[in-house]
Amino acid sequence: MTRKHENHREDVAGRANVEDTPELLAYYDELDKFDAGALWTVANKIEPWEPASTSKPVLWRFKDLRAHVLRSVDLVTPEKAGRRVIYLNNPGRTDVAAAVGWIYAGLQVMHPGERAGAHRHSASAIRFIMEGSGAYTVVDGHKMTLGHNDFVLTPNGTWHEHAVSEDGTPCIWQDGLDIPFVNAMEANFYEVHPDHAQPVAYPVDDMTKTWGNPGLTPGGGTWTKGYSPMFKYEWAPTYEALHKLASCSDGSPFDGILMEYVNPVTNGPVMRTMGASMQMLRPGEKTRAHRHTGSFLYHVAKGSGATIINGQRFDWSEHDIFCVPSWAWHEHINASASDDACLFCLSDVPVMRAMGLYREEAYGENGGHQPLV
Numbered sequence: 001m002t003r004k005h006e007n008h009r010e011d012v013a014g015r016a017n018v019e020d021t022p023e024l025l026a027y028y029d030e031l032d033k034f035d036a037g038a039l040w041t042v043a044n045k046i047e048p049w050e051p052a053s054t055s056k057p058v059l060w061r062f063k064d065l066r067a068h069v070l071r072s073v074d075l076v077t078p079e080k081a082g083r084r085v086i087y088l089n090n091p092g093r094t095d096v097a098a099a100v101g102w103i104y105a106g107l108q109v110m111h112p113g114e115r116a117g118a119h120r121h122s123a124s125a126i127r128f129i130m131e132g133s134g135a136y137t138v139v140d141g142h143k144m145t146l147g148h149n150d151f152v153l154t155p156n157g158t159w160h161e162h163a164v165s166e167d168g169t170p171c172i173w174q175d176g177l178d179i180p181f182v183n184a185m186e187a188n189f190y191e192v193h194p195d196h197a198q199p200v201a202y203p204v205d206d207m208t209k210t211w212g213n214p215g216l217t218p219g220g221g222t223w224t225k226g227y228s229p230m231f232k233y234e235w236a237p238t239y240e241a242l243h244k245l246a247s248c249s250d251g252s253p254f255d256g257i258l259m260e261y262v263n264p265v266t267n268g269p270v271m272r273t274m275g276a277s278m279q280m281l282r283p284g285e286k287t288r289a290h291r292h293t294g295s296f297l298y299h300v301a302k303g304s305g306a307t308i309i310n311g312q313r314f315d316w317s318e319h320d321i322f323c324v325p326s327w328a329w330h331e332h333i334n335a336s337a338s339d340d341a342c343l344f345c346l347s348d349v350p351v352m353r354a355m356g357l358y359r360e361e362a363y364g365e366n367g368g369h370q371p372l373v
């Protein structure tokens with residue numbers, strides 16, 4: 001007889017442990033007919049002892065993907081594709097387009113003179129510029145010029161479009177969105193802009209010039225939206241800030257020198273659902289392992305090294321992307337004895353914290369380092 005009903009038994013006091021009997025199996029059949037079931041057959045599965053991510057740790061190497069991303073330029077136009085993006089598909093999450101957990105990511109390419117039309121949706125997005133010049137994004141009428149390793153927000157509900165100016169070069173950037181999360185919450189709306197474009201209504205880069213001054217906030221400034229008004233965070237001041245912090249601090253044993261990108265109005269995360277950070281691993285630095293809830297997508301902004309995730313070693317270099325699923329042990333290594341390495345990281349930690357679900361733990365054995373599997 002084929003097994004029709006799951007039964008996840010555990011021989012532990014307080015956990016479900018009901019053996020199958022012909023009578024119970026017949027009972028489960030009856031419940032099935034009414035779209036119902038006995039909790040004790042699935043309770044141990046739906047209430048794991050600790051988070052059991054179905055996402056796999058994955059490294060996407062830029063050297064493997066770059067040519068394929070560029071090839072899409074010959075195959076589809078932004079007009080037809082909407083967004084010309086190659087997305088990162090976590091092999092453990094083929095049910096949804098997710099890079100890790102409930103985070104989507106992709107690599108978008110655009111040639112000079114091309115434009116991806118304006119739209120808006122309930123999902124929030126970030127983009128991280130990898131290569132090329134002349135790229136810009138317009139968010140609710142604010143135009144932002146984008147350079148190497150700059151980080152831009154397109155928060156939920158904002159009209160946004162991308163382009164590369166005629167005098168630019170082919171550009172590639174990483175998109176990161178909370179689409180899987182917003183879809184899981186069944187709350188995603190999508191709208192195309194009636195004109196497929198929006199007028200630039202403010203001086204170029206005004207939001208970064210207004211809100212991006214360290215220790216200073218504009219007088220009489222009012223901003224009450226749930227996301228940062230500083231739509232663009234540039235690489236140069238970010239890198240400088242990491243070095244300033246490193247000059248007066250040992251940093252974290254788990255993360256080296258780490259700076260969170262913040263909403264300057266609240267000092268909280270840049271958006272309600274996703275946060276971002278940039279961390280620097282000093283030459284030769286080897287961090288201790290820890291784990292926490294939340295899904296993490298790393299982008300190698302600079303340098304080369306390795307990250308050990310649940311005992312598996314992933315060697316990375318510039319513009320590679322890798323993920324650390326929720327509750328996975330991880331530790332980072334800067335492979336260079338002379339250069340620093342920088343990791344940009346996108347996560348859903350703001351959701352975890354807002355919901356009271358954030359938790360972290362240090363790896364206690366072997367001086368804080370995982371054995372390789």
Ligand code: 1HN
Binds near residue numbers: 121154
């Ligand atoms: C989107 O709006 C962008 O604006 C990129 O660049 C990728 C994937 C799904 C839905 C919307 C963008 C997207 C997206």
